[in-house]
Amino acid sequence: MPRQIFQLRMSLSGVRPVIWRRVLVPGGYTLDRLHRVVQHAMGWRDCHLHSFEIDGVQYGEPDPDGELALHDELDVRLDAVVGKGSRFHYTYDFGDWWEHDLLVEDALTAEADERYPRCLDGERACPPEDVGGPQGYLVLLAALVEPGHPEHQTMRDWVGAGFDPAAFDAGRVDTLLRRLC
Structure with a gap:
């Protein structure tokens, strides 16, 4: 029997503009493995x-x-609890409380020569760990864009010069996900 692949769209709740990813995941994955896919796809560090x-x-x-x-x-197993059109939630960090909305956009048949999971697309960088949830992230973003903000330099030093909230590299995420195979 051919393997079933779910096309999932995951988005972070409470943050605008939306941070989202589209991934292909085997339906036979356990929720533990799906947790690792979410971590890698979004950019969390599983802390x-x-x-x-x-x-x-x-x-x-x-x-x-x-x-x-x-x-x-x-x-x-994922395919035991969801199917095409299912919506469910993933919460990460019970202190910062990052809620992710997940939607099974499609159920496909695995391509014989393809490796899964895969990242197809997405937008925007993952917030830094321990930033204080959606509210803390909004404060960080405001401080970063306004050089006159009283927290600008402190936040810039904390997050590092390389942090770009608009950046997302689907190819990099796809490489990380392939290591999960």
């Missing part, structure tokens, strides 16, 4: 906890203390 919410059910890495009621993401 914080995360969870998925699909049809009101929470999935993630089980909490050994039992404080978070999460179903084990290692036990759940």
